[in-house]
Amino acid sequence: MSKSPFDQFPQIESAAITLRKITDSDLDELFEIYSNERLFVHSPVMLKKNKETVANMIGHFERDFLKKKTIFLGICLNKEPERIVGVAEIFDYVQDVNMITIGYRLDDRFWGQGIATEAVQAMTEYLFKELGINRIQAFVMPENSKSQKVLLRNYFRKEGTIRQGQLWKGHGVVDLDVFSRLDGDEIKY
Template identity: 60%
Template sequence: MDQLILFSKFPFVQTSEITLRKIEKSDLDELYSIYSNENLFKYRPGEVKRNKSTVENMISHFERDFGKKKTIFLGICLNEDLKRIIGIAEIFDFDTKVNMATIGYTLNEDYWGHGFATKTVEALRDYLLNTIGINRVQAFVMPNNIKSKNVLERNKFTKEGTIRQGAVWKGNGVIDLDLYSFLKSDL
């Protein structure tokens, strides 16, 4: 894992259809529409945000967490409008000894069912494996989140098993999680 490249500046990952880029203050309205949607928090950690000022503070926390080399939050954009985010991609839980990272993704509900989550996971996976030199990319999914499991399976991730009552997700309590992974050797 080349942390010098990974944390030298916010990643800018562009494919033929989507771009993953730094989240800016100007993204507040789109970010708020994501974080204030109760449907999105059925299957992700955290709680619905009730006011824009909370979400605005999160943007500066994204910058802080990047500076601490802790988590990378990226806006997901369609290439025809890079100023408007349709979702959030996350890279976190870096382990340099194992050479791995965990990914997460959340799309604005208006963009569900169009393949953008699948394209986001593909972009994250390829960026981490090919540009950063990660060996293992993993993702955790609640067992009843069928759509997200399908996204990972379309990207050739392997289900390793279920971690039973092994995590606490704020807003969801103690939960089961399915663990999926993709290794560089799987390419």
């Protein structure tokens, strides 16, 4: 039996990172992330050049959780739990199918350290073990090889490409590779 991801706001911990609620005190780091052009080359979210806009987003994160729409989590290193280095998203929960979509973006100063891979692993374990979700999916632009590798390292399977099937802000109509993992997938370590 699955639980709704919106019953309780999660805090997800692993050996090196914690995914936690984003608060007003995270504004400076959040602005660094959302104003960094390199992080939005392959993203449907638009770059934010105004700190006030990012401050408003923090309130919208709470609203989106209460509306059962999206869970935004700050990715923090356990050695610096007060500082977010990225944002993880859990969204588009479809109860009838028992599936959910994930996304993530990491401050580029932390790329190549396994943090995104660990964040996806932590989200996946939480969604399968704590909530009983059956299917987790992610959509990635075909050019975004780094994000694809993060998913493949977490035993997601590439299902195929949705050709010119989504409108992403700032990109127009795009192709998207679909990756998924089922709770019952046999994982070969």
